Amino acid sequence: MRQNIRSFLALTKASLKMYYRNKGAIIFTLLIPIALLSVFGLLSKSRGGVVNVGLTNYSKSEVSKLCVKTLQEIKAFKITELSESQAAAELGKGNLDLQVIIPKEFGALMNGRPLTGSIETKFNEGKPLNGQIANMAIIQIVSDIDRKITNSPRILDVKSSGVTTNALGYFDFILPGILSMTIMQLGIFGVAFSFVALKVSGALRRIQATPVHPIYFVFAQATVRLLVTLSASLLLIAFGTYFFDFHMLGSYLTFILVCVLGILIFLGFGFAIAGWARDETQVAPVANLIQLPMVMLSGIFFPRDAFPAWLQKITDYFPLTFVSHALRKIANEGSTLLEIPVDLIGMTVWLVIIYALAIKVFRWE
Amino acid sequence: MSNILEVCNLAKTYDNGLQAVKGISFDVRRGEVFGILGPNGAGKTTTLEMIEGLREISSGTVVLDGINTAEEPHVIKKRIGIQLQSSAFFQNLKLTELIEMFADLYGSDVNPIDLLAEVGLKEKANFLVKNLSGGQKQRFSIATTLVNKPVMIFLDEPTTGLDPQARRNLWELIIQIKKLGTTVILTTHYMEEAQYLCDRVAIMDDGKIVAMDSPEQLIKQLIARGFLPNTQVSPATLEDVFIDLTGKTLRD
Numbered sequence: 180m181r182q183n184i185r186s187f188l189a190l191t192k193a194s195l196k197m198y199y200r201n202k203g204a205i206i207f208t209l210l211i212p213i214a215l216l217s218v219f220g221l222l223s224k225s226r227g228g229v230v231n232v233g234l235t236n237y238s239k240s241e242v243s244k245l246c247v248k249t250l251q252e253i254k255a256f257k258i259t260e261l262s263e264s265q266a267a268a269e270l271g272k273g274n275l276d277l278q279v280i281i282p283k284e285f286g287a288l289m290n291g292r293p294l295t296g297s298i299e300t301k302f303n304e305g306k307p308l309n310g311q312i313a314n315m316a317i318i319q320i321v322s323d324i325d326r327k328i329t330n331s332p333r334i335l336d337v338k339s340s341g342v343t344t345n346a347l348g349y350f351d352f353i354l355p356g357i358l359s360m361t362i363m364q365l366g367i368f369g370v371a372f373s374f375v376a377l378k379v380s381g382a383l384r385r386i387q388a389t390p391v392h393p394i395y396f397v398f399a400q401a402t403v404r405l406l407v408t409l410s411a412s413l414l415l416i417a418f419g420t421y422f423f424d425f426h427m428l429g430s431y432l433t434f435i436l437v438c439v440l441g442i443l444i445f446l447g448f449g450f451a452i453a454g455w456a457r458d459e460t461q462v463a464p465v466a467n468l469i470q471l472p473m474v475m476l477s478g479i480f481f482p483r484d485a486f487p488a489w490l491q492k493i494t495d496y497f498p499l500t501f502v503s504h505a506l507r508k509i510a511n512e513g514s515t516l517l518e519i520p521v522d523l524i525g526m527t528v529w530l531v532i533i534y535a536l537a538i539k540v541f542r543w544e
Numbered sequence: 545m546s547n548i549l550e551v552c553n554l555a556k557t558y559d560n561g562l563q564a565v566k567g568i569s570f571d572v573r574r575g576e577v578f579g580i581l582g583p584n585g586a587g588k589t590t591t592l593e594m595i596e597g598l599r600e601i602s603s604g605t606v607v608l609d610g611i612n613t614a615e616e617p618h619v620i621k622k623r624i625g626i627q628l629q630s631s632a633f634f635q636n637l638k639l640t641e642l643i644e645m646f647a648d649l650y651g652s653d654v655n656p657i658d659l660l661a662e663v664g665l666k667e668k669a670n671f672l673v674k675n676l677s678g679g680q681k682q683r684f685s686i687a688t689t690l691v692n693k694p695v696m697i698f699l700d701e702p703t704t705g706l707d708p709q710a711r712r713n714l715w716e717l718i719i720q721i722k723k724l725g726t727t728v729i730l731t732t733h734y735m736e737e738a739q740y741l742c743d744r745v746a747i748m749d750d751g752k753i754v755a756m757d758s759p760e761q762l763i764k765q766l767i768a769r770g771f772l773p774n775t776q777v778s779p780a781t782l783e784d785v786f787i788d789l790t791g792k793t794l795r796d
Contacts, residue, residue, distance in 0.1 A: 192645070193637060200636035380630065384630075385628055385634075388628065
């Protein structure tokens with residue numbers, strides 16, 4: 180036992196040194212996600228990080244004024260008062276994310292009792308994300324005001340307060356996505372290529388020539404990859420928070436725990452591919468075949484709502500969907516582990532599947 | 545001299561039906577340098593790997609230092625040192641770091657600098673493996689086989705691809721290891737190497753041993769069979785000319 184620990188530590192130390200002396204790998208590890216984050220961060224900053232709302236108020240009532248005032252107080256909204264036709268034109272050009280029309284009878288009183296009235300909203304189909312976020316915010320504001328006027332107790336409570344109070348922007352949506360994508364790429368590509376290289380060069384064989392079972396070398400490599408990917412994740416979170424004002428509504432500990440789960444899943448993919456492959460030429464196509472659909476279809480860069488229902492159904496089961504969805508729920512909505520049971524079950528099932536598969540297909544030479 | 549290794553009817557048939565080794569038997573005596581010669585594909589490497597416990601034995605037995613390889617491969621690996629054909633691994637590690645790593649894997653304690661001095665690489669102690677020349681890599685590779693003070697080391701084509709100076713330098717290292725009492729078994733394509741280093745050789749062809757004796761005896765037997773060389777025997781070879789002109793000094 181003591182000898183096994185000594186062997187494991189020796190192999191881990193050696194693997195760590197091999198990793199940090201490989202400058203190319205470190206750049207690959209950090210440069211791409213940092214560049215992606217910066218691009219998206221700057222994009223959402225150049226739009227002021229705000230949602231452009233075009234407002235047309237036909238009503239003269241106190242309630243409608245209160246409504247407009249509340250909207251104007253939200254930092255994430257840039258409210259411009261326009262005529263209905265102007266606003267519609269701007270929305271069409273993509274200069275507005277959301278058009279809000281308050282009708283004449285809104286909030287008006289008749290015989291001392293409020294008339295019913297509804298606010299009309301139209302959002303930009305081209306930027307569904309901004310529009311939807313704004314729409315949710317407005318629905319909430321209106322229902323709050325409605326509640327105040329009618330003095331009715333809140334029977335149903337939609338917990339979406341985070342949206343209005345925290346000025347969530349596209350960057351807050353994109354960071355968990357890019358983070359989970361980075362975790363996937365470092366796990367699959369990073370591990371598969373470097374490990375198959377150790378196999379081809381004879382390093383693995385040389386370990387087999389010692390009394391140590393080569394599985395300890397796999398453990399050592401996995402440990403180093405886990406540490407490296409976790410450090411990269413922490414760095415990305417810090418980078419996004421410092422430079423682009425990333426909002427974390429949930430607990431950092433929960434967020435990092437899900438990151439670790441994700442890292443373990445994708446390390447499993449990497450070792451399964453490297454274990455199965457005879458050389459580098461077999462790694463690239465398989466790794467791409469697994470990674471590409473996930474990058475495109477797991478809702479990393481845009482919500483999956485835009486897909487047809489059948490495609491959503493399939494992508495529901497992608498490991499990257501579970502990881503990125505869980506990270507978003509924690510960061511954007513402040514969810515706890517208890518509130519993301521489906522994601523946790525999905526990740527656990529993938530964890531079991533991929534390690535069982537890795538053990539089954541692994542070839543030592 | 546007692547036998548350190550006894551190989552009996554050893555055979556290997558791969559999954560694809562290829563019979564790489566077809567029932568060979570030989571002994572290696574304690575303290576000798578034993579060579580396995582043969583063309584590519586003769587089964588030399590497969591034979592070594594079965595003895596080392598690196599490859600499953602199809603049939604036959606191997607007893608090394610009193611231990612049956614097939615029954616206790618892990619015990620065997622603690623007592624032997626193995627140099628593989630390819631030594632291009634762990635490129636980004638320093639020599640001392642790799643020696644320490646291998647020592648940890650065997651649970652042995654060696655002074656990396658002393659061991660490197662033994663193979664003439666003391667000055668390169670803080671170099672990365674990738675910055676060594678071909679000959680230095682081979683010497684370092686042999687150093688890694690010595691960390692556990694093995695009773696026997698296995699060298700698979702240790703001098704392939706080296707220039708004449710580096711090759712002669714490696715020969716001296718092998719002689720030195722032999723003098724310290726370690727048994728050496730090696731494979732090679734170079735007859736002058738086998739003649740210079742080996743106390744006895746086995747010549748393999750097509751998975752079988754076709755001859756086994758000391759190089760001198762094998763030559764005597766050939767001449768006794770009435771062999772006539774097809775060229776005028778010269779008292780010197782072209783390699784002698786090369787070494788005479790370029791010297792024995794290492795170039796790496």
